[in-house]
Amino acid sequence: MDREKVRVLLSGNEAVAHGAREAGVQLATAYPGTPSTEILENLAKFPGVYAQWSPNEKVAFEVGMGGSMAGARTLVAMKHVGVNVAADPLMTFSYTGIKGGFVLVSADDPGMHSSQNEQDNRFYAKFAKIPMLEPSDSQEAKDFVGIALDISERFDTPVLLRLTTRISHSKGIVELGSRKEYPVSGFDRNVTKYVMMPIYARKRHEVVEERMEKLRKFTEETPLNRVEEGDRSLGVVAGGISYNYAKEVLPDASYLKVGFSNPLPIQRIEKFARSVDQLLVIEELEPFMEEQIRGAGIHCRGKEFVPNQGELTPEKLKEGLVRASILSGLTKEDLTVQKAGGGFPRPPVLCPGCAHRGLYCALNKLKADVLGDIGCYTLAALPPLEALHSCICMGASIGNAIGVERVVNPKAPVVAVIGDSTFLHSGMTPLLDAVYNKSNITVIIMDNRITAMTGGQHHPATGNTLMGEKTKAVDFWALSKALGVDQVFTVDPYDYNATLETLKRAVILPGLKVVISRGPCVIFPKKVRGKPYRINLEECNGCGACLRLGCPAISASEERTDKGLAKAIIDESLCTGCDLCAQICPIDVIEAVG
Amino acid sequence: MKNGVMNVLIVGVGGQGVILASEILAQVAVNSGHDVKKSEVHGMAQRGGVVSSHVRFGKKVYSPLIPRGQADVVLAFEEAEALRWAYYIKENGRLIVNRQKIVPPIVATKKGSYPEDPVGQLKKAGNNVLAIDAISIAKDLGNTRLVNTLLLGALSSFLSLKDEEWGRIIRVRVPKGTEGANLNAFEKGREVAWV
Numbered sequence: 001m002d003r004e005k006v007r008v009l010l011s012g013n014e015a016v017a018h019g020a021r022e023a024g025v026q027l028a029t030a031y032p033g034t035p036s037t038e039i040l041e042n043l044a045k046f047p048g049v050y051a052q053w054s055p056n057e058k059v060a061f062e063v064g065m066g067g068s069m070a071g072a073r074t075l076v077a078m079k080h081v082g083v084n085v086a087a088d089p090l091m092t093f094s095y096t097g098i099k100g101g102f103v104l105v106s107a108d109d110p111g112m113h114s115s116q117n118e119q120d121n122r123f124y125a126k127f128a129k130i131p132m133l134e135p136s137d138s139q140e141a142k143d144f145v146g147i148a149l150d151i152s153e154r155f156d157t158p159v160l161l162r163l164t165t166r167i168s169h170s171k172g173i174v175e176l177g178s179r180k181e182y183p184v185s186g187f188d189r190n191v192t193k194y195v196m197m198p199i200y201a202r203k204r205h206e207v208v209e210e211r212m213e214k215l216r217k218f219t220e221e222t223p224l225n226r227v228e229e230g231d232r233s234l235g236v237v238a239g240g241i242s243y244n245y246a247k248e249v250l251p252d253a254s255y256l257k258v259g260f261s262n263p264l265p266i267q268r269i270e271k272f273a274r275s276v277d278q279l280l281v282i283e284e285l286e287p288f289m290e291e292q293i294r295g296a297g298i299h300c301r302g303k304e305f306v307p308n309q310g311e312l313t314p315e316k317l318k319e320g321l322v323r324a325s326i327l328s329g330l331t332k333e334d335l336t337v338q339k340a341g342g343g344f345p346r347p348p349v350l351c352p353g354c355a356h357r358g359l360y361c362a363l364n365k366l367k368a369d370v371l372g373d374i375g376c377y378t379l380a381a382l383p384p385l386e387a388l389h390s391c392i393c394m395g396a397s398i399g400n401a402i403g404v405e406r407v408v409n410p411k412a413p414v415v416a417v418i419g420d421s422t423f424l425h426s427g428m429t430p431l432l433d434a435v436y437n438k439s440n441i442t443v444i445i446m447d448n449r450i451t452a453m454t455g456g457q458h459h460p461a462t463g464n465t466l467m468g469e470k471t472k473a474v475d476f477w478a479l480s481k482a483l484g485v486d487q488v489f490t491v492d493p494y495d496y497n498a499t500l501e502t503l504k505r506a507v508i509l510p511g512l513k514v515v516i517s518r519g520p521c522v523i524f525p526k527k528v529r530g531k532p533y534r535i536n537l538e539e540c541n542g543c544g545a546c547l548r549l550g551c552p553a554i555s556a557s558e559e560r561t562d563k564g565l566a567k568a569i570i571d572e573s574l575c576t577g578c579d580l581c582a583q584i585c586p587i588d589v590i591e592a593v594g
Numbered sequence: 595m596k597n598g599v600m601n602v603l604i605v606g607v608g609g610q611g612v613i614l615a616s617e618i619l620a621q622v623a624v625n626s627g628h629d630v631k632k633s634e635v636h637g638m639a640q641r642g643g644v645v646s647s648h649v650r651f652g653k654k655v656y657s658p659l660i661p662r663g664q665a666d667v668v669l670a671f672e673e674a675e676a677l678r679w680a681y682y683i684k685e686n687g688r689l690i691v692n693r694q695k696i697v698p699p700i701v702a703t704k705k706g707s708y709p710e711d712p713v714g715q716l717k718k719a720g721n722n723v724l725a726i727d728a729i730s731i732a733k734d735l736g737n738t739r740l741v742n743t744l745l746l747g748a749l750s751s752f753l754s755l756k757d758e759e760w761g762r763i764i765r766v767r768v769p770k771g772t773e774g775a776n777l778n779a780f781e782k783g784r785e786v787a788w789v
Contacts, residue, residue: 009624009632113635137631137658170633170658171620241658248657314661344674345706346607346698348643379641384703547702552642556702568702 006176012167015138015174016105017042019145020075023101024182025049027067029060031425032454033079034114035168036107040077041457044466048179053457053466056394056425057082061089061104068102068158069194071185073149077105080121081393085426087124090158092196094128095204097156097211100184101149107163110284111311114453116374116393118310120285125160125262129208131215132160132262133224134240138172140259147224155211155218160262164284166241166311216263224259227272234326235276237269237289237300241312246282248314249321253280264289266296273298280326284312301326347382352553353528353576355448355519356380358493359417360387361549361584362500366507368413368442369404373397373427375419376453377446384550388417395426401441402434413507416443421451421459424474428483434512435484442506442513445476448521456524480514487513494519496583522576530577533570536589540567546581546590554581599652600753601660605679606671607696608642611742615669616647618746618763623651625759633658642698646679669749671742672696673712680716688752689716690787692745693727724748726786732779740779743768747783 010018016039020028028051030040044051054060057078064076078086083106090104106124109115125132133148135141141163148159192200219225231252238246239258246255256272258264273279281290281302290302305320306312321327350357360380363370364387372378372388373396381388390400401416418427423445434441451457458464463473480488489506491499499517506513522528535546537557542565546554553574556566570581572593582590602619606612613634620632628651635646648660660682667688670676676691683689691713700706709715713725726748732740743764750760761777768776 007624009620009630165635166633166658169635170631172631172655172658173624173629244656244658248661251656313659314657315663318661344678344709345700346642346644346674347700348608348641349699351641376641383700383705544702547699550699550703552699554702555697555699566702 007173008176009171010138010142010174011038011169011171012135012138012141012163013038013107013169014042015142016077016145016161016163017046018174018176019142021046021049022142022177022179023146023149024073024180025075025145025149026072026100026182026184027064028052028075028077029054029063030077031055031057031060031082032451032457033057033082033107034454035109035165036077036079036082036105036163037454037457038168039075039105039107040466043075048181051466053459055460057085058089061086061093064102065089065093068098068100070099070187072100073182074100074102075105075145076103077107079115080106080108080119081115081117082106083121083124085394090124091128092201093158094130095196095201095208096194097204097207098152098158099188100182101152102158103145103148103152103161104158105161105163107165107168108285109165111165113165116391118285120288121160122162122261122288123286125162126288128158128160129212130157130160130262131155131260132162133259134162134261135167135259136240136243136257137167138170138174141167142174142176144224144259151218155215157211162240162261164241212263219260219263219265220267222260225265225268226257226259227268228255228257230254232275233277234280235272235278236280236282237272237293238282239289240284242282242284245312245314245317249318249327258289261289264292266292269293270296270298273300278326282306282317348379349382349550349552350376350379350385351522352551352574353522353578355493355517355522356446357385357549357551357578358496358499358519358580359444359446359491359517360385361496361580362503363387363415363417365500366413366503368415368507371397371401371404371414371416373416373418373422374453375422377417377419382550384548394422395430398427398430398434398441398443401443402430402437402439405439405441414441415507416441417446418443419452420445420447420449420461420476421457423476424460428479431480431485431514432483439512440510442503442515444515444517447476447516447518450521450524452521452524456521476516480516485512485514487511489513489515491515491517492519493517494578494580496580522578528576531592531594532572532575532577533579533582533590534572534593535568535570536591537567537569539587539589541565541587542567543586544568545584545586549581549584551581599650599655601665601667601684602649602749602753603646603660603665603668603679603682604649604671605644605646605668605675607675608645610645610671610696612645612647612671614767615742615746616649618767619649619749620651621763621767622755622759623649625763626756628652629655631655631658644675644678667749667752669745671745674709676716677709677712680719680721683721687722689721689723690745690748691716691723691725692729692741693725694729724787726783728783731782731786735775735779735782737772737775739772740775743776744779744783744786747780748787749783750780751784751787
């Protein structure tokens with residue numbers, strides 16, 4: 001039956017989910033992380049696919065490996081830094097190879113829109129000696145999933161599908177297809193393939209090198225790499241989003257579009273280079289292709305005019321090309337561009353009513369050194385709260401605090417703050433370290449019962465799975481006790497004075513302390529709204545205590561006190577009624593409305 | 595429309611509905627027969643911070659990002675954001691500004707100050723500005739939540755997209771029961787733009 005092709009507008013992430021659906025993926029795993037999160041959220045909706053959040057990327061990867069070992073087509077998704085967490089199994093999975101097709105989706109974040117670094121994960125493909133595909137738009141994002149799985153099965157290897165923020169979160173038109181099923185063949189006891197003890201691992205390393213040899217032939221032939229003939233004076237090698245920026249700025253040049261980027265099609269690049277007057281390599285972040293092309297003795301230009309920091313944009317590329325005299329001067333259009341009016345700060349902030357706010361106010365009172373972690377609560381580092389003093393990677397807060405406390409005799413209390421999802425991701429082992437090595441720190445688990453920053457995903461303490469089933473919810477108190485923490489406290493961060501008193505008591509106690517701060521997220525899974533509060537403008541003395549909470553609902557009004565201080569005002573449409581400001585107000589002039 | 599591509603940048607503050615507005619525009623462009631690309635940023639950047647969404651449509655669109663200085667229209671849901679993003683407007687391009695000021699908490703702590711009369715500044719700099727007091731008009735229509743469709747109505751009068759598709763997509767995307775009110779607000783936005 002002929003059906004009209006379905007054409008829909010999809011983000012790269014939605015397209016990857018559809019690609020996995022069409023290619024018969026049966027198992028999909030991930031830990032949420034911007035810009036990768038929506039891949040699994042969408043996959044979980046499709047019949048025939050089992051999708052799950054794992055506590056972290058390493059576990060997600062290992063569960064996915066198991067699915068592949070048992071013969072199921074498998075997709076594992078994570079953000080770029082998540083691959084660092086999963087790097088251990090990745091490096092050896094390259095040795096064992098797969099059974100069911102296996103694709104690892106790495107969503108990189110050039111420009112660090114929502115990340116702690118902008119590492120270029122293309123190097124992981126080279127490092128692990130696995131093939132890599134880089135889609136340039138949503139249609140390719142969908143199509144490349146199935147192609148990656150075919151390559152995975154043909155060459156017995158995991159495959160890296162590398163996205164970037166602008167691929168993941170840009171929408172484009174995609175033509176959809178129907179699902180093809182691949183029966184699961186079962187786990188084989190193949191010890192020489194799957195038991196990576198030295199005697200077998202050495203053999204598998206040989207297999208890896210033979211595979212690379214075959215892939216070097218494949219990359220020269222695959223249509224994923226293609227030449228687009230244009231003006232011969234300029235030849236551009238580009239892949240991923242950079243290809244589209246290049247097409248925008250240099251529409252008439254000749255192109256070698258690289259969709260399969262590890263190993264690189266060096267012979268084709270060489271031939272292409274001979275066919276053009278000048279070879280340009282246009283790539284975002286690191287000179288991944290340029291260095292290899294130069295290494296092969298092919299003359300090219302690239303990073304001298306394309307920055308290796310930040311997100312590439314069409315205008316950055318254009319400016320670079322003008323600077324390198326590849327494009328002649330800026331056009332009238334470029335020069336009439338007004339100056340950016342971006343001097344005005346509007347940093348992201350904790351939501352009105354966020355449970356973290358009260359806890360941070362208490363920590364500020366204690367003048368604690370606060371080692372922080374990854375999540376919404378990292379925003380407390382910014383003014384006006386400025387209550388968090390480090391943020392490195394998932395779970396780092398506890399280990400960092402142990403180290404700080406060990407080497408100095410601290411004047412201030414040493415505190416680690418870590419969210420519930422982050423604690424379950426990578427906080428349990430450093431907490432065990434603190435128990436084992438008799439650390440005197442205070443660890444605060446900021447339990448808002450959701451993975452909030454990425455948009456409200458479930459985790460092992462929420463009692464729900466990605467597929468919408470009820471499940472066991474981890475109890476942080478029992479977990480801390482089981483790890484050997486003797487002193488465990490629970491606070492309600494909406495009760496400011498009680499929280500402050502408990503923290504005061506906890507930080508001076510010798511030994512390790514865990515404080516569980518329990519206040520559900522105010523926007524996920526559903527918006528929390530209570531009776532709004534109002535400031536009595538007549539009586540407000542303009543002290544600014546409530547303004548220093550950094551609540552988006554509170555601002556300075558036009559009214560002034562006799563001393564000329566601005567009186568504060570609450571936007572009742574934003575206020576959730578958490579009443580923290582009312583508790584903080586030294587003269588008690590903030591009250592519930594009505 | 596450079597190279598046959600129309601560029602619309604929609605900007606505002608997290609929570610104002612910038613993303614939904616751009617979703618509607620992009621879908622109308624698809625249904626009007628164009629190639630479409632659209633891009634915005636999620637995650638940490640959205641928590642009460644600056645939100646921008648790029649929508650491009652035409653015969654063939656490559657970059658999902660609008661090159662600086664090439665936006666045919668910038669639609670700003672907030673005044674200071676209009677000032678921040680005005681440099682995206684091309685020569686003779688159009689700037690639509692919602693007359694609303696959202697002052698972030700940082701201003702109250704004196705670590706930043708809200709710009710003085712953004713709309714005045716933008717006009718003085720020679721921009722083709724259409725400032726709309728959408729909240730007041732929406733209030734008159736009976737619901738301040740109609741601001742977004744009203745602004746889309748104003749935007750639509752500068753774009754050659756199919757009228758019936760605007761109606762169709764708005765009907766699908768707005769909450770059930772509010773379809774009539776939203777379509778009314780959309781028409782009101784068009785009127786305002788023509789005056």
